Amino acid sequence: MTFSMKRLLAIFNKDYKDLTRNLYVSFTLLVPLVLAAVFGRQGIDSIDLYYMVFNMALCLVAAYIQCSLIAEEKEKNTLRGLMLSPASTMEILVGKGLLSFVTTILVIGISAYFLGYMPENLLIVSLGIILSTVFYIALGTALGLVTRSVMEASVIIMPFVFIFSFGTSLSVLAEKYPILQAADYLPNSQLIMIAKEVEMGTGLAELWSHFGIIGLWVIGMALITMVIYRKRMVD
Amino acid sequence: MESIIEVKSLAKLFSNQAALENVSFSVKKGETFGFLGPSGSGKTTTIKILTAQLVPTDGEAYVFGVPTSKLKNPEMRKKIGVLTDNSGLYARLSVFDNLKLYCDLYDVPYSRIDEVLEMVNMAGERKKVISKLSRGMLQRVTLARAFLHKPELLFLDEPTSALDPVNTRHIYRGLERLKEEGTTIFLTTHDMNEAEELCDRVAFLNKGKIQLLDSPLALRRKFADHTVTVELSGGEKEVIDMGPAGAKALHEYMSENKVTSIYSNEPTLGDIFVEVTGRKLS
Numbered sequence: 001m002t003f004s005m006k007r008l009l010a011i012f013n014k015d016y017k018d019l020t021r022n023l024y025v026s027f028t029l030l031v032p033l034v035l036a037a038v039f040g041r042q043g044i045d046s047i048d049l050y051y052m053v054f055n056m057a058l059c060l061v062a063a064y065i066q067c068s069l070i071a072e073e074k075e076k077n078t079l080r081g082l083m084l085s086p087a088s089t090m091e092i093l094v095g096k097g098l099l100s101f102v103t104t105i106l107v108i109g110i111s112a113y114f115l116g117y118m119p120e121n122l123l124i125v126s127l128g129i130i131l132s133t134v135f136y137i138a139l140g141t142a143l144g145l146v147t148r149s150v151m152e153a154s155v156i157i158m159p160f161v162f163i164f165s166f167g168t169s170l171s172v173l174a175e176k177y178p179i180l181q182a183a184d185y186l187p188n189s190q191l192i193m194i195a196k197e198v199e200m201g202t203g204l205a206e207l208w209s210h211f212g213i214i215g216l217w218v219i220g221m222a223l224i225t226m227v228i229y230r231k232r233m234v235d
Numbered sequence: 236m237e238s239i240i241e242v243k244s245l246a247k248l249f250s251n252q253a254a255l256e257n258v259s260f261s262v263k264k265g266e267t268f269g270f271l272g273p274s275g276s277g278k279t280t281t282i283k284i285l286t287a288q289l290v291p292t293d294g295e296a297y298v299f300g301v302p303t304s305k306l307k308n309p310e311m312r313k314k315i316g317v318l319t320d321n322s323g324l325y326a327r328l329s330v331f332d333n334l335k336l337y338c339d340l341y342d343v344p345y346s347r348i349d350e351v352l353e354m355v356n357m358a359g360e361r362k363k364v365i366s367k368l369s370r371g372m373l374q375r376v377t378l379a380r381a382f383l384h385k386p387e388l389l390f391l392d393e394p395t396s397a398l399d400p401v402n403t404r405h406i407y408r409g410l411e412r413l414k415e416e417g418t419t420i421f422l423t424t425h426d427m428n429e430a431e432e433l434c435d436r437v438a439f440l441n442k443g444k445i446q447l448l449d450s451p452l453a454l455r456r457k458f459a460d461h462t463v464t465v466e467l468s469g470g471e472k473e474v475i476d477m478g479p480a481g482a483k484a485l486h487e488y489m490s491e492n493k494v495t496s497i498y499s500n501e502p503t504l505g506d507i508f509v510e511v512t513g514r515k516l517s
Contacts, residue, residue, distance in 0.1 A: 007340050013336075014325065014332070018327050081337075085337065
């Protein structure tokens with residue numbers, strides 16, 4: 001399989017230019033930042049609250065923006081042009097995900113600054129956030145590929161934003177409804193668990209199960225995305 | 236001569252409805268091949284199969300000797316240019332930025348952008364934002380993008396459908412230039428004049444089946460009734476056979492200085508299509 005950095009960066013540069021002129025999508029970037037600024041000014045010091053903002057950034061920036069970019073490419077028939085070009089599936093998907101990735105990491109970084117969050121072990125937390133970002137980008141890509149327009153994408157992403165932003169709150173009801181214990185295995189819950197354990201001084205070697213669960217979500221979603229993409233290559 | 240496209244017994248069903256039935260043809264290197272037919276006759280379906288955007292229900296299709304299912308290889312993609320109804324442009328970006336992306340994807344120098352814009356009569360419009368362009372201009376930018384990388388094989392689905400006569404003529408000159416450079420062109424159209432002007436051979440497609448396939452000249456000769464119409468000074472018209480008897484009659488009219496106009500009754504491709512299929516090309 002060939003892989004061209006030039007083609008990948010060409011797609012990234014095009015998306016960057018396009019996004020800077022797309023007020024509808026770029027406005028979404030401000031939501032977690034505003035929330036972080038408000039919480040930060042109130043001096044709130046809670047991992048759950050920090051990660052509510054970070055998970056919202058992952059949903060709105062990584063998943064939603066990615067979903068909108070892909071859905072718009074489909075709606076305007078530009079995705080087919082890319083598919084018919086020499087760019088491979090990997091170059092297109094990574095090229096299109098790169099902008100969402102960089103933007104998400106920037107938004108989470110700035111949000112952490114506004115919130116005054118400084119983890120005990122930045123490396124471990126960063127690894128968790130990077131892995132989660134990849135999952136949300138794959139989720140956004142898959143949802144963008146199954147929708148026909150940006151409008152449809154905005155609707156279809158909503159339940160996922162709810163589950164992955166606020167899904168952790170469901171475990172509170174787990175005593176009454178045991179099935180809700182499954183919420184503990186959501187990638188956002190795993191990320192919070194990593195962050196909490198890091199604050200207690202836990203090292204990377206003891207956190208492998210949380211990383212493993214997020215890793216499984218990443219692999220599963222990446223496979224689903226690949227299958228949908230290949231189906232979308234033909235009418 | 237080497238065949239660039241080879242299609243054997245191609246069939247495509249959409250929910251049990253046949254869009255293509257037993258379609259077979261080949262396109263030679265450097266040839267401009269026209270697929271003529273009204274809307275819904277299967278022209279776009281054929282292009283989509285040949286560019287691996289659709290999987291045929293039955294039959295075989297080869298491009299550059301390779302089955303269409305194997306066309307995803309980047310080197311193969313570089314040999315092919317496509318303009319179909321689903322070729323879109325990035326509305327918020329300029330003409331230049333749209334073409335620059337494809338220069339990078341196809342490994343083409345940016346200097347080629349001005350060349351192709353000149354070919355589609357859009358020199359000097361590179362900074363315009365796509366969302367501000369008219370339908371005709373969009374069509375021309377999309378066309379420029381299709382031959383930006385000097386493809387060996389160009390698929391054009393109704394390339395001048397949104398263009399005015401001046402720009403249509405400009406595109407024809409551009410396509411003739413590509414042909415001179417050796418590009419093989421597969422063109423679908425329902426414009427018989429376009430087919431006559433550009434195509435070396437044409438296939439008439441009707442309800443998913445090829446009804447006729449030959450050069451425009453050979454088809455016109457085959458369906459000609461070998462008569463001319465003579466308009467006389469009195470305003471009357473006379474249809475004269477092109478045999479010896481007709482020549483004699485024509486000679487007499489001309490000696491008497493009665494002839495105001497003579498024109499051939501050779502059918503156009505449109506006339507032939509209607510005669511063969513009973514349908515109009517629109």
